[in-house]
Amino acid sequence: MELQTTIYLVVGLSFALYIGIAIWARAGSTSEFYAAGGNVHPVMNGMATAADWMSAASFISMAGLIANMGYGGGLFLMGWTGGYVLLAMLLAPYLRKFGKFTVPQFIGDRFYSKSASTVAVICLLTASITYIIGQMTGVGVAFSRFLGVSSEVGIYVGMGIVFLYAVFGGMKGITYTQVAQYIVLILAYTIPAIFISLQLTGMPLPQLGLGSNMAGTDVSLLARLDQVVTDLGFGQYTTTTAGSTLNMFVYTMSLMIGTAGLPHVIMRFFTVPSVAAARSSAGWALVFIAILYTTAPAVAAMAKLNLHGTVNTAVAKGGDLYATESSIVNEQRPDWMKRWEKTGLLKFEDKNGDGRIQYYNDATKNEAAKAKAAAAGWKGNELTVNADIIVLANPEIALLPNWVIALVAAGGLAAALSTAAGLLMAISSAVSHDLVKGVFAPNISEKGELMAGKISMAVAIVISGWLGLNPPGFAAGTVALAFGIAASSLFPAIMMGIFSKKMNKEGAIAGMLAGLAVTLFYVFAHKGIFFIKGTDFLPMIGGANSFFGITPEAFGAIGALVNFAVAFAVDKVTKEPPEHIQHMVEAVRIPRGSKAVDGAH
Numbered sequence: 001m002e003l004q005t006t007i008y009l010v011v012g013l014s015f016a017l018y019i020g021i022a023i024w025a026r027a028g029s030t031s032e033f034y035a036a037g038g039n040v041h042p043v044m045n046g047m048a049t050a051a052d053w054m055s056a057a058s059f060i061s062m063a064g065l066i067a068n069m070g071y072g073g074g075l076f077l078m079g080w081t082g083g084y085v086l087l088a089m090l091l092a093p094y095l096r097k098f099g100k101f102t103v104p105q106f107i108g109d110r111f112y113s114k115s116a117s118t119v120a121v122i123c124l125l126t127a128s129i130t131y132i133i134g135q136m137t138g139v140g141v142a143f144s145r146f147l148g149v150s151s152e153v154g155i156y157v158g159m160g161i162v163f164l165y166a167v168f169g170g171m172k173g174i175t176y177t178q179v180a181q182y183i184v185l186i187l188a189y190t191i192p193a194i195f196i197s198l199q200l201t202g203m204p205l206p207q208l209g210l211g212s213n214m215a216g217t218d219v220s221l222l223a224r225l226d227q228v229v230t231d232l233g234f235g236q237y238t239t240t241t242a243g244s245t246l247n248m249f250v251y252t253m254s255l256m257i258g259t260a261g262l263p264h265v266i267m268r269f270f271t272v273p274s275v276a277a278a279r280s281s282a283g284w285a286l287v288f289i290a291i292l293y294t295t296a297p298a299v300a301a302m303a304k305l306n307l308h309g310t311v312n313t314a315v316a317k318g319g320d321l322y323a324t325e326s327s328i329v330n331e332q333r334p335d336w337m338k339r340w341e342k343t344g345l346l347k348f349e350d351k352n353g354d355g356r357i358q359y360y361n362d363a364t365k366n367e368a369a370k371a372k373a374a375a376a377g378w379k380g381n382e383l384t385v386n387a388d389i390i391v392l393a394n395p396e397i398a399l400l401p402n403w404v405i406a407l408v409a410a411g412g413l414a415a416a417l418s419t420a421a422g423l424l425m426a427i428s429s430a431v432s433h434d435l436v437k438g439v440f441a442p443n444i445s446e447k448g449e450l451m452a453g454k455i456s457m458a459v460a461i462v463i464s465g466w467l468g469l470n471p472p473g474f475a476a477g478t479v480a481l482a483f484g485i486a487a488s489s490l491f492p493a494i495m496m497g498i499f500s501k502k503m504n505k506e507g508a509i510a511g512m513l514a515g516l517a518v519t520l521f522y523v524f525a526h527k528g529i530f531f532i533k534g535t536d537f538l539p540m541i542g543g544a545n546s547f548f549g550i551t552p553e554a555f556g557a558i559g560a561l562v563n564f565a566v567a568f569a570v571d572k573v574t575k576e577p578p579e580h581i582q583h584m585v586e587a588v589r590i591p592r593g594s595k596a597v598d599g600a601h
Contacts, residue, residue: 003402007146010406011413017180018417019164022173040175040271046284048175049268051182051414052422053084053259053285054292055131056138059185059415064387066300067307070229070240073300075248079255081293087260088282092269094498096278098588102426103263103490104434110497112581113505114439119512121430123489124263126516128430129464131262131482132423136468138416141388145343146409152469158413159465162420163458174421175271181414186291188411192395192404193295196302199398206298225301228308237301244549251554258483258556261491264422267429303394307385336396345386346393351379420464428457481523484552488515488559496567501585503567506574511567519559523552 001009040048058080066073098106104124108117136155143154190206197209201221213220226236234240241248259265268285269278333348340346392412395405432453437444444452489512496503496511550558576582 001402003405004148006402007406007409010403011146011410014180014184014410014414015161018161018177021177021180022164024176039273040281042272042277042281043284044179045175045268045272045277045281046286046288047182048178048271049265049281049285050288050292051178051185051418052268053265053419054182054185054289054415055419056135056412056416058292058296059189060138060141060388060391060412063296063300063303064390066297067304067390068387070235070237072241072248074297075252076255077293077296079252080259081289082252083256083259084265084286084289086256087265088279088286091260091266091494091498092282093275093279094588095266095494096269096272097275102429102434103266103494104430105438107493107497107508108434108438110581110585111493111503111505111508112578113509116493116505116509116512117434117438119509120490120493121434123485123512123516124430125427127262127482127485127490128264128423128427129460129467130485132420132460132464133467134482135416135420135423136464138388139413139420140468141343141345142392142409142412142416145340145345145389145392146406146412151343155465155468158417158420159461162417162424163461174425175268177421178418181418182288184407185411185414185418186288188407188409188414189292189299189391190295192398192400192408193299193302195400195404196306196394196398197298200302200305206302207294210298210301221301221305225305228305232308237304246548247550247554250550250557254487254554254556254560255483257491257560258485258487261486261489261494262483263430263486263490264419264426266494267422267426299391299394303390303397306394306397307390334397336393339396340389340393343389345389347384349382349384351382424457424460424464427460428453431456431460481520484519484523484556484559485516487556488519488563492560492563492567496564498585498588501582502571502576504571504574504577507567507569507571510570511563514566515559515563518562519555522555522558525552 062073062076062080065076095103095106098110104117104120107120108114136158137151139158140151140154143149143157144151147154147157149157193206194204197203197206200215201209201212202215203209203212210221214224222238226238229235229237269281272278272281337346337348341348392408395408432449432455436452436456437449441448492515493508493512496508
């Protein structure tokens with residue numbers, strides 16, 4: 001069967017499965033719409049949580065980021081997985097015991113203030129809508145390559161699919177759909193990795209293949225990769241870091257606490273019947289997440305080696321498939337390159353007109369690489385590869401069977417759609433449950449609230465689709481901005497709400513606003529946008545990365561510190577919370593049946 005036909009068949013069957021599940025599990029009450037009735041099995045909830053949490057950024061982009069950054073890309077692994085552990089250990093069980101559907105509802109009740117709830121809704125909507133832009137863009141990328149349509153048409157199709165199973169199914173439909181999506185995406189990620197690991201190292205487990213020797217040689221895979229990239233003028237793959245040590249540390253912390261504060265993941269722990277089940281599902285989710293996250297470093301390294309190997313094979317000498325004269329005769333480039341060129345994510349430009357495509361690091365200080373480039377008539381790098389294609393193109397580069405390539409297409413779409421649905425659910429519940437019912441219409445009927453939830457989700461789909469089609473000027477930093485917003489605004493408020501019974505509403509509100517404001521200012525200033533596109537506000541803050549060399553993607557952790565500092569400062573000069581609120585906070589943290597330690601026990 002032809003490749004395109006196989007892709008249509010596999011992707012079509014996966015979409016039919018998602019829609020069928022949504023029809024079977026459609027929500028009939030607000031409890032089912034917001035929390036799937038609260039009776040999802042912990043193992044199934046663990047799968048759904050993993051699918052919800054592992055977005056297009058994890059499936060499509062993370063291995064590409066690690067491939068481009070090398071060792072420094074490990075901060076994404078540490079930040080995102082560490083953030084999930086933080087969420088599972090410090091937040092999820094207590095929020096589940098508190099028994100509220102949404103994060104704004106928790107903040108509103110804990111800080112006894114509708115104003116606090118409203119501020120939390122604003123933070124949630126800003127983070128979620130920003131994050132969903134990346135998911136819709138990922139859907140467009142996957143569709144444009146694998147279904148042979150434009151990215152715009154791909155986004156429209158993605159909007160329609162999400163509408164069918166999210167609006168009608170609510171959290172109940174989303175939960176069971178995400179279980180199916182997890183199975184699809186994890187098979188799509190691991191099966192190609194196993195094939196490629198066997199090809200390169202003879203080792204079936206990619207996690208072990210990463211540290212093994214190249215097949216038939218006594219040279220390790222990582223040593224060969226280091227040789228290839230350094231000969232092209234790049235830094236060593238195994239030692240390159242992401243800026244300064246301080247920036248790498250702060251970046252990791254920002255991803256960790258941003259992950260822990262993302263509302264669409266927190267909501268998953270309200271779908272199980274008990275606190276014990278919430279803890280159990282958190283553990284299962286970590287197992288399911290680990291399968292992909294331990295595979296990602298191997299996928300990144302092997303994909304980078306395959307990518308360079310493809311280019312270098314055309315000028316290989318003496319049987320060495322990884323000769324480091326990185327150039328290829330334009331007419332000899334393989335079919336997979338021609339297919340990806342159509343998406344615009346891989347570009348060739350023959351700058352010196354010699355009919356060959358040269359690939360070296362423009363900024364290299366490696367004299368040998370410079371000399372090799374000069375001998376080739378170098379006029380600048382002639383190959384541009386978007387990091388987002390690494391995972392999706394890897395099976396094609398390795399010449400794997402058509403059904404594997406089709407499975408990867410379905411997996412990439414499953415990853416993007418599952419997280420988009422979770423984010424839309426968080427947006428819908430924040431609007432219908434926390435704003436409409438909580439502030440504007442407290443006496444609204446259950447049927448009316450359910451309709452408000454569906455309408456708000458439909459509107460959110462339209463807005464997110466429009467943003468995916470017309471990303472704002474800061475689109476390149478949208479994921480970092482989303483994590484920064486969650487880290488600087490929601491995470492500190494949740495932490496203080498659980499672990500500080502003396503924190504009052506004035507402190508929480510002031511902290512959220514301060515953390516959000518300072519983070520938005522720093523990120524927008526670095527993106528050259530502050531309400532006016534193309535306007536550079538960097539002089540206002542002293543130049544790029546002016547705060548101790550910290551990049552805007554890492555600034556969420558600094559915003560969180562500002563949040564904590566402002567909250568505690570305001571708390572000290574304002575009235576402490578009512579007694580019943582303080583007792584409620586203690587009750588949430590103390591297990592049922594425990595006794596006070598008074599010296600007699």
